[in-house]
Amino acid sequence: MEENQKKRPLLLSVLLLFSFVYFFVLFLLFVIGSFYSGWITDAIHDYISSHPYSRSQVMIIFIAGALLHATAFAGAIMIWNLRRKGYFILSVSCLIIAVYQLFQHDIGLTTTAIYILLVVLFGLFYRSLR
Numbered sequence: 001m002e003e004n005q006k007k008r009p010l011l012l013s014v015l016l017l018f019s020f021v022y023f024f025v026l027f028l029l030f031v032i033g034s035f036y037s038g039w040i041t042d043a044i045h046d047y048i049s050s051h052p053y054s055r056s057q058v059m060i061i062f063i064a065g066a067l068l069h070a071t072a073f074a075g076a077i078m079i080w081n082l083r084r085k086g087y088f089i090l091s092v093s094c095l096i097i098a099v100y101q102l103f104q105h106d107i108g109l110t111t112t113a114i115y116i117l118l119v120v121l122f123g124l125f126y127r128s129l130r
Contacts, residue, residue, distance in 0.1 A: 006082055012125045016080050019090075019118060023073040030066035037062055048106075068093045079122060084129040091119045 008016075033040060037059045044053055053061075072093040078086025094115040101112040 006128060006130060008080070008082060009125060009128055012079075012122075012128060015118075015121055015125075016076055019076045019122075020073065022114075023069045023076060027066055027069040027073060030062050030069060034059060034062035034066065065097075068097050072097075079125075079129065082129050084126065087122055087126055087129060090122060094119050 038055055041053060041055045041058045044058070072090050075086045075088075075090030075093060078089060080086075098112050098115040101107045101115070
């Protein structure tokens, strides 16, 4: 091991392990949801009549969600390797998701706060990245 090579702080490792699980599980849920988007659209129409989403709109939401969570996961992998570029990739993805959620009245603020909190917490370790 080289002397000038930085070590990953323990709290950053714990945060990364949480984010790996979080982003991967949500990525899988969005991918699975895209396969069942027709059934989900029918359920939305049955139970939430005030939101007339079409099947293509629901499919776009699921595909965009899967891509954004996969991008955030890739950013977390780059942060694991202590790359600053990973922080920007993860942050942009999380902030896009958070902004979208802020305009959705059915999504609670707690869910949105998780994405914003991840950006802030990873930002605390920005100096540890190269």
